Amino acid sequence: xxxARLAGRRLALAVPALAGVVVVTFLLNRALPxxxxxxxxxxxxxxxxxxxxxxxxxxxxxLPEQFLLYVRDLARGDLGKSLTxxxxxxxxxxxxxxxxLELTLCGLALALAVALPLGxxxxxxxGSWIDHAARVTTTAGVSLPIFFTGLLLVYVFxxxxxxxxxPLGRLDAFxxxxxxxxxxxxxxxxxxxxxxxxxxxxxxxxLPALTLGLFAMAPIARMTRAxxxxxxxxxxxxxxxxxxxxxxxxxxxxxxRNALLPVVTLLGMVFSFLLGANVLVEKVFAxxxxxxxxxEALIASDYAPVQGFVLMMASIYVxxxxxxxxLYGLIDARVRIEA
Amino acid sequence: xxxxxxxARYVVTENPVxxxxxxxxxxxxxxxxxxxxxxxFDPLLSDTARALQPPTWRHWLGTxxxxxxxxxxxxxxxxxxxxxxxxxxxxxxxxxxxxxACAGFFGGWTDRIVTRVVDTIxxxxxxxxxxxxxxxxxxxxxxxxxxxxxxxxxFYARMARAEAHVRRAAxxxxxxxxxxxxxxxxxxxxxxxxxLPPMMVQASLNLGWAILNAAGLSxxxxxxxxxxxxxxxxxxxxxxxxxxxxxxIALFPGLTLMLAVFCFNLLGDGLRDLIDPRxxx
Amino acid sequence: MxxxxxxxxxxxxxxxxxxxxxxxxxxxxxxxVRRGETVGIVGESGSGKSVTAFSILGILASAARVTGGRALxxxxxxxxxxxxxRNRYRGRELSMVFQNPRTALNPIRPVGKQIADLLLRHGNxxxxxxxxxxxxxxxxxxxxxxxxxxxxxxFELSGGMCQRVMIALAxxxxxxxxxxxxxxxxxxxxxxxxxxxxxxxxxxxSRMATxxxxxxxxxxxxxxxxxxxxxxxxxxxxxxxxxxxxxxxHPYTARLxxxxxxxxxxxxxxxxxxxSVPDLRAALPPCRYRSRCDRAQSACxxxxxxxxxxxxxxxxxxxxxx
Numbered sequence: 047x048x049x050a051r052l053a054g055r056r057l058a059l060a061v062p063a064l065a066g067v068v069v070v071t072f073l074l075n076r077a078l079p080x081x082x083x084x085x086x087x088x089x090x091x092x093x094x095x096x097x098x099x100x101x102x103x104x105x106x107x108x109l110p111e112q113f114l115l116y117v118r119d120l121a122r123g124d125l126g127k128s129l130t131x132x133x134x135x136x137x138x139x140x141x142x143x144x145x146x147l148e149l150t151l152c153g154l155a156l157a158l159a160v161a162l163p164l165g166x167x168x169x170x171x172x173g174s175w176i177d178h179a180a181r182v183t184t185t186a187g188v189s190l191p192i193f194f195t196g197l198l199l200v201y202v203f204x205x206x207x208x209x210x211x212x213p214l215g216r217l218d219a220f221x222x223x224x225x226x227x228x229x230x231x232x233x234x235x236x237x238x239x240x241x242x243x244x245x246x247x248x249x250x251x252x253l254p255a256l257t258l259g260l261f262a263m264a265p266i267a268r269m270t271r272a273x274x275x276x277x278x279x280x281x282x283x284x285x286x287x288x289x290x291x292x293x294x295x296x297x298x299x300x301x302x303r304n305a306l307l308p309v310v311t312l313l314g315m316v317f318s319f320l321l322g323a324n325v326l327v328e329k330v331f332a333x334x335x336x337x338x339x340x341x342e343a344l345i346a347s348d349y350a351p352v353q354g355f356v357l358m359m360a361s362i363y364v365x366x367x368x369x370x371x372x373l374y375g376l377i378d379a380r381v382r383i384e385a
Numbered sequence: 386x387x388x389x390x391x392x393a394r395y396v397v398t399e400n401p402v403x404x405x406x407x408x409x410x411x412x413x414x415x416x417x418x419x420x421x422x423x424x425x426f427d428p429l430l431s432d433t434a435r436a437l438q439p440p441t442w443r444h445w446l447g448t449x450x451x452x453x454x455x456x457x458x459x460x461x462x463x464x465x466x467x468x469x470x471x472x473x474x475x476x477x478x479x480x481x482x483x484x485x486a487c488a489g490f491f492g493g494w495t496d497r498i499v500t501r502v503v504d505t506i507x508x509x510x511x512x513x514x515x516x517x518x519x520x521x522x523x524x525x526x527x528x529x530x531x532x533x534x535x536x537x538x539x540f541y542a543r544m545a546r547a548e549a550h551v552r553r554a555a556x557x558x559x560x561x562x563x564x565x566x567x568x569x570x571x572x573x574x575x576x577x578x579x580x581l582p583p584m585m586v587q588a589s590l591n592l593g594w595a596i597l598n599a600a601g602l603s604x605x606x607x608x609x610x611x612x613x614x615x616x617x618x619x620x621x622x623x624x625x626x627x628x629x630x631x632x633x634i635a636l637f638p639g640l641t642l643m644l645a646v647f648c649f650n651l652l653g654d655g656l657r658d659l660i661d662p663r664x665x666x
Numbered sequence: 667m668x669x670x671x672x673x674x675x676x677x678x679x680x681x682x683x684x685x686x687x688x689x690x691x692x693x694x695x696x697x698x699v700r701r702g703e704t705v706g707i708v709g710e711s712g713s714g715k716s717v718t719a720f721s722i723l724g725i726l727a728s729a730a731r732v733t734g735g736r737a738l739x740x741x742x743x744x745x746x747x748x749x750x751x752r753n754r755y756r757g758r759e760l761s762m763v764f765q766n767p768r769t770a771l772n773p774i775r776p777v778g779k780q781i782a783d784l785l786l787r788h789g790n791x792x793x794x795x796x797x798x799x800x801x802x803x804x805x806x807x808x809x810x811x812x813x814x815x816x817x818x819x820x821f822e823l824s825g826g827m828c829q830r831v832m833i834a835l836a837x838x839x840x841x842x843x844x845x846x847x848x849x850x851x852x853x854x855x856x857x858x859x860x861x862x863x864x865x866x867x868x869x870x871x872s873r874m875a876t877x878x879x880x881x882x883x884x885x886x887x888x889x890x891x892x893x894x895x896x897x898x899x900x901x902x903x904x905x906x907x908x909x910x911x912x913x914x915x916h917p918y919t920a921r922l923x924x925x926x927x928x929x930x931x932x933x934x935x936x937x938x939x940x941x942s943v944p945d946l947r948a949a950l951p952p953c954r955y956r957s958r959c960d961r962a963q964s965a966c967x968x969x970x971x972x973x974x975x976x977x978x979x980x981x982x983x984x985x986x987x988x
Contacts, residue, residue, distance in 0.1 A: 066505030070514075074521040189647040191597050193604050194620055194639035201627045201636075212628065279727070281769040287725050288764075289784050289835060290757030299783070300772055307774075322512025326601055330624065341605055344520055356517035360509045378774050379819050 049372070052382055056371045060364050067360040072116045075353055076109070125357070126350035130343060135354040139336055143358070144229025145216060146335030150324055152232075152251055153258025154316075161263040162309075165270025166302060169278060180267050187264025192323045196257040196330035203253060210253050213331040221246045254331040261323055262316050269312045273305035280304075303377065310374045317366045321359050403655030409648040416463040424457035428614045437631055447633035449622060455634065458614035459641050465615050466645070469526070469608075470595040473533035478588050481538040482581075485545030490553050499546070503539045511536040512601060519607045529608030533598050537591055544584050552579055586657045593649035600642055616642045670741075671698035672875050673722070673843055678735035678745075680714075680721055689946045691717050692899045693954075694735070696973075699843065702873040704866075706886030706907070708922070709896035712943045715879045716765075718896075719845045721745070723762055724752045739843070758788045758839040765848040767828035771820040777831045778804070778816030781838055788839045803834040807864060826857035830864070837868055844869075845877045850885070862889060883926045887911060892979070895919050898943050898954035900971070905980035915976055915987040918955050953985070961986060 107115070119125075125135040168180035203210040211218055216231055224234040224243055231247035277283060278301055286300045325337035332338070336355055343351035375381045416423075426444075432452035440447045446455040488499035506514065518532035600617030603609040609618045616638045623635025680692040692714045699705050707715045720726045722737045722744060737744045739760060744752055764770040772780055781800045785791045791799055797816070804812035807830040820828055829849065836844055846865060850858035866889060869876050878890060886893050887907060894904040895916065903916040914920045921939045941958035944950060952971040956962050966985055973983050 062501075063504065063508040066501070067508050070505060070509070071517070074517050077521040185647075185650070189593065189643050189650055191600055191604075191617075191620070191639065191642050191646070193601065193617075193624075194635070194642065197620065197624055197627050197635050197639070201630075201632050205628060205630050205632075281764065281766060282772045284725055285762075285764055285770045285832075285835075286772070288723050288756055288762045289787075290753050290755070290839075291783060291787050293753075295783065295787070299775075304772070304774060318510045319512070321510035322515075322601075325512065325516065326604060329605055340516070344516075345606060349520065352517065352520045356509070356513055359513045363510050364508060379776075380773065380821055 049376070052375045053368075053372050056368050056375075059371075060368045063364050063367075064361065067357065067364065068117065068120065069113075071353055071357045071360070072113055074356065075116065076112070120357075125354035128343060128351045129348040130346050130351075135350050138339060138351065139354055139358050142334060142336045142339050145333060146324055146328065146337060148230045148232065149251065149254055149327070149333060149335060150258065150320055152255035153327075154262060154320065156255055156259030157262035157266055157316075160259070161266035162270055164263075165267045166274055166297070166305075168267070168271045169274030169305075170297070172275070177271075180271055184264045184268040184271075187260055190260075192257060192261045193326040193330055195260055196254065196327055199253050199257055200330070211249050213253065214250075215332045215334055216250055217243075217246055218250065254327050254333055257327050257330070258320060258323060262320055265312060265316055265319075266309060269309050270305065273308045274301060277301045277305045307374065307378055310370060310377065314367050314370050317363060317370075321363055402651060403658065406648050406651035406655055409644070410652050413463060413467060413645060413648065416460060417467045418464070420460045420463050424454075424460045426454035426457040428453060428458040428461045429612050430454075437626070437634075439631070439633055446637045449619075449634045450626065453612075455619075455637055458619060459616070459638055462614040462616050462619065462638070463641075465609070465613070466596055466599065466617075466642075469530055469533070469599045470592050472530045473595045473599070474537065474588055474591050476530070476534035477537035477591075478541050478584065480534070481541030482545040482584055484538075485542035485547075486549040488542070489546035489549030492553075496546070499542060503542045506535065507539050512598065515598060515602060516605070516607065519602060524607055524610075526608050529599055529602055532602070533595050536598070537595060540587055540591065541584055544587060548579070548583065586653055589649055589656055590653035593646040593653070596642065596646055596649070616645075669701065672701045672740060673699040673877075674736075674738040675718070675722065676736045676738070678718065678721060678737060679733045680717055680726070681731055681733050682727075683729045683731070684947070687947050690899065690950070691730070691946060692721070695896070695899070695901050696735075697894045697901060697904050699875050699877055701842070701875055702869070703892065704869060704876045704878065704890045706890035706893045707877060707879045707896060708881060708883055708886055708893060710881060710943055712898070713896040714899040715896055716847050719762060719847055719877070719879060722845070723756060723760065724749070757784055757835075757841075759841055760843050761836040761839060761841040761845070763829070763832050763836045763844065763846040763849050765851055767832045768820050768823075768825060770832060771828060773820055776817045776819055777823070777828075778818075781831070781834055784835055784838050799838075803838055804831075806837075806868075807831070807834045808860075809834075825853050826861065829853065829857075829861055833861070833864060833868070837872075837874070840872065841874060843875045843877070845879065847879045848881075849878065850882075851880070883922060895922065898950075899946065900954055900983060901981075902955065902984070903980075903982045905977070909977065909980055915980070915982040916955075916984050917959050917961050917988070920988070953983075 123136050125139070127133065128135050128138055131138055164176070164180050164183070168174075168177040171177060200210070200213050204212060217223060221243055224231060224238045224240060227234050227237055232244060232251070235241075235244040235247055282304075283296060283301050286296045291300070324335065325341065327333065328335045328337035329341055336358065340352050340355035343349070343355075421428075430453060432448070434452065435444070435448050436450055436452040438444060438448045438452075444454050444456065446459065449455055449458075484499050484502075488496040509517075515529075515532040515536050518535060519528050522528040522531065596616075599608065600615075600620070603615050603617035604621045606621070609615040611618065611622070619638035620635045620642070623631075623633075623638070626632075626634050675698070676696050678692055678695040679690070682689045682691050695714070695718055697705070697707075707718065709715050717726070717730070721730075721732055722739075724744060726732070732745050735745065739755065742751070742755075744755065744760075771777065778797070778800050781803060782796045785796050785799055786793070789796075789799065800816060801812045804815060809815050809827060809830050815823070815827075820831075823831070833849075836846075844865075849865065850861055853861065862885070865876060865878075868874060878886065880886060890907050892904065892906050893910045895902050895910070895918065897918050903910065903914065903919045905915075910919065911923060914923055918939070921937070924937045925939055927936060939958060940960075944954055944957055951957075951967050952969040953959075953962075953966050956966050959966075963986065968985075971983055972985060973981055974987055975981050976987060
């Protein structure tokens with residue numbers, strides 16, 4: 047109940063954000079170089095043909111009218127058609143979305159699994175080797191270009207050590223994808239009880255997820271450490287210790303839960319970076335997600351997919367921010383209970 | 386003034402890392418200026434007989450797939466990368482801080498419009514927005530600069546707005562007003578200059594990020610076109626050869642990129658210590 | 667009277683490591699607390715009252731170090747005991763009520779759950795009846811409508827109520843000694859009285875010993891059996907309350923008493939204590955009150971500062987007590 051009310055309130059705030067996104071993508075749409083009608087008509091078209099296409103595309107209307115048409119199309123789920131695949135953009139995007147989501151979620155999970163404990167330990171044992179390790183990770187992680195990290199990992203683990211498979215996408219040449227129920231190869235292969243396929247998919251995931259994870263680890267570990275240090279010196283942690291509570295209770299229930307608040311807020315920014323970094327990682331590892339879809343279209347001067355991609359990424363981001371706000375409200379009652 | 390210098394000297398000597406970062410920064414700036422002259426080879430000169438050579442005495446960092454000297458290309462690329470980053474940060478700093486300062490100072494509709502624009506920019510994952518802008522406006526270097534400037538705008542706008550807001554409420558704005566200064570004059574001569582120091586810290590941290598952004602965009606083929614030497618595009622060109630073991634083509638430009646970003650980050654931290662020693666972690 | 671004191675602090679010395687050097691925050695602090703007694707520790711801010719309490723409980727900041735002395739609680743030296751042993755005493759035999767109750771409570775956890783955490787840890791209370799025990803405690807500290815307040819967060823409660831919750835936390839384990847650090851600072855006068863009455867009542871019910879740390883002399887005059895006066899990390903005088911006020915022997919104590927505002931006294935009649943608490947980072951004379959004392963003589967610079975027992979229960983740290 048509380049959750050519903052909280053979500054509802056945050057949803058209301060998300061609407062203007064989405065509206066802004068739609069307006070911007072529309073403007074980007076219309077800012078295309080050249081005359082789209084002539085482009086679609088082809089080099090051999092007559093003036094008449096170009097004019098007809100212009101009317102069909104609605105380009106002869108005023109800008110506000112065009113905007114309304116654009117919104118109407120969006121509401122119908124029409125993002126245009128890709129010139130290179132010949133499919134509706136929305137269909138292409140939805141087919142390729144699970145690949146990107148699986149990658150990003152694994153990267154994030156990896157980052158959290160390493161960065162949170164690292165940050166906590168670094169705060170609990172200041173000056174120790176783990177503290178220094180945390181500091182090096184965060185400083186280096188912030189400076190490394192993500193595409194470079196990915197390439198380095200490929201060079202070391204694939205070329206030199208031979209531990210990782212070739213960066214050729216979600217599966218190696220010998221495996222075929224599982225029956226698509228969620229679109230996530232890991233989940234689908236488990237559902238199909240095909241453990242060999244699960245392992246194959248996992249092997250391909252390791253390096254790209256690690257690349258994304260390393261990237262996200264830095265800010266999360268830094269913030270966790272800083273927040274924990276702050277909280278560990280606070281009055282209420284001192285009270286908890288004076289009450290003789292078990293050290294683990296003090297650390298987890300009292301200290302960490304409070305320290306997580308700024309970390310949750312930070313996740314918004316981390317997601318912004320992750321979604322952008324996704325594109326770069328997909329290129330390095332030939333991952334068939336929406337990022338590489340947009341890149342291929344870009345190279346072929348096929349603009350509808352690129353715009354669809356931007357719109358979809360932005361929408362995902364708005365939803366993610368909404369989720370983060372709700373999560374924050376769940377942890378911190380002060381935000382929930384507004385007088 | 387001398388007190389500021391003394392404080393600067395204290396910070397620099399207290400923290401040798403900042404000193405090192407500053408030296409490195411100066412090195413990069415120097416390279417940007419004299420790069421083309423100190424490069425041993427012509428960065429565009431291809432020598433297919435010597436293609437794909439690992440580092441040797443002749444070519445210290447090796448050659449790429451069409452025999453161009455990698456060291457020369459990296460040195461010459463310094464200018465391009467720094468110029469892109471500086472231009473982008475300068476534009477976003479200038480526009481953003483002005484817009485933010487006006488928003489915080491005047492409030493009302495100015496504030497609402499600026500906030501709405503900034504929030505809309507921030508509703509996008511920033512790199513994706515940069516991609517979209519370059520794709521829409523056209524694949525040129527100028528557009529890469531514009532796109533990077535736009536996505537960096539919010540940081541400055543928000544900061545300037547907050548600072549201006551605080552100073553608007555502070556007494557000395559009232560005093561300046563009472564002395565007969567019109568609101569515009571108060572803004573430009575009193576409020577704005579005081580907002581600058583924390584934003585300069587942000588600017589140097591942003592330079593690192595702007596370089597990464599520009600490199601990322603050129604890695605995916607936006608902005609810089611071959612054969613122009615630029616760190617990001619060199620990594621992209623070298624990427625294809627990593628799987629066959631020719632590591633030097635991508636590694637050296639990547640390391641240079643990392644070094645530059647690292648340098649700007651350290652510089653930013655050092656500047657922050659200089660301006661606000663309370664903020665040290 | 668013949669039983670050994672419940673808490674016996676002997677020669678406690680604590681120092682802090684700071685950027686500017688080592689600060690000797692406490693030096694040779696000694697006092698006793700007997701079962702069922704209420705002892706007041708008074709002094710200006712910075713005199714080391716809270717640090718004394720934190721040292722006994724073992725919750726000093728990491729920059730602090732105990733450099734000497736003992737804190738015997740029922741025969742066990744808490745200062746040399748292992749952290750595990752100390753944890754067994756904390757919240758159970760020995761507990762503390764902190765200043766600023768709202769910040770001393772976990773802001774994102776309902777207060778009922780915080781008390782429950784303590785009960786589950788110490789009380790040998792079966793899980794099923796924890797909630798009832800918490801409600802009992804909330805009622806005992808006179809929080810109205812305990813059922814509703816169980817789920818309340820600290821930010822939803824007034825300062826006085828937060829303090830009651832703190833007290834509930836402190837007495838939940840039925841401690842033998844309760845240390846209250848500035849329990850009424852920041853509360854309005856009416857609430858102050860209520861809180862102190864509550865503490866008195868709880869003390870009387872269970873023969874719990876209480877240490878009240880405060881800068882408010884009037885408070886200790888009314889409610890304490892014995893008083894310990896601290897200045898700049900030293901105990902300068904300790905005596906039974908009545909005796910301290912009728913015959914203060916240390917110049918600082920006399921000044922403190924004289925400086926306390928009385929009703930109908932005019933502003934101009936107030937007698938502040940000259941000078942300020944000395945900088946504890948610098949080298950200090952054996953008597954840290956020397957620079958502010960109007961009776962100081964050259965002999966006062968001789969180390970060590972003697973502690974004179976002027977009466978059976980009255981100790982003064984002065985070379986020339988009145």
